[in-house]
Amino acid sequence: MHAAVVVFPGSNCDRDLAVALQRAGARVTMVWHKDTALPQGVDLIAIPGGFSFGDYLRCGAIAANSPISQSVKAHAEKGGYVLGVCNGFQILTETRVLPGTLLRNAGLKYICRPVDLTVTTAGSPFTCRYEAGQTITVPIAHHDGNYHADSDTLAALADQDRIAFRYVRNPNGSVDDIAGILSENRRVLGMMPHPERMAEPAHGGTDGAAMFAGLVDQLANA
């Protein structure tokens, strides 16, 4: 499985994400945001956390208009796999690859700590190694993770089983406790928590590793 990790000025989880994918068996290429084309034969695009362009204007808004973002959008539109973590999730909503948006945390504070998540669906290549209803612990680190969408979008997400993760104790005001959502074809996942920061024993837990293992497994056989 060949993954591309996109790097923006201000990305700071790019290497963590690359290491997590590599440990799961993926071949990883780092891609600079000014590149317009993705490496040939890429199976997965991973958009890391951080503070792309200093979060100026809105989190992810400038990155969403970087040259590479058009290629990410095209990759998703033709059925490619995309994972966006934290700022990566914000970028995917700003490019409208995923619906809704991430507002300032309801408590107005930056929150950095492990949180419990319920795996809401196992029906995606990202969550296939988990069981629906399982609780996992993964860290969050964000100031703008308060997921918001209109009621029609929320109804569609629920009806189509596209809510991937919910917070057990909502830390940021996200509507419906949403921590991560899937695209309609279930090949794009955006989530605020950081699975790559809970992927090996030295991290204090390995609950995130199953996401990368599942992805590599599914995409190698795709």
Next chain:
Amino acid sequence: MKARVHIMLKTGVLDPQGEAVRHALGSLGFDGVNSVRQGKVIELDLADGTDEATINDMCERLLANTVIESYRVEIL
């Protein structure tokens, strides 16, 4: 020419920052502040003759996130 873009959260979208400002005004003793909504103003210095449709396009594609924000263009 210059234009000013006013961007506000749409009605119904919670504004935690505005709410914090309302609380702070209350603690300063300003009674009767029922609600505060915080937005942003962007001033554009543009080539003469830029039409309003182009400015609207800038708003739609970058300056505002129309999922949660509305905007108003003022030509100065």
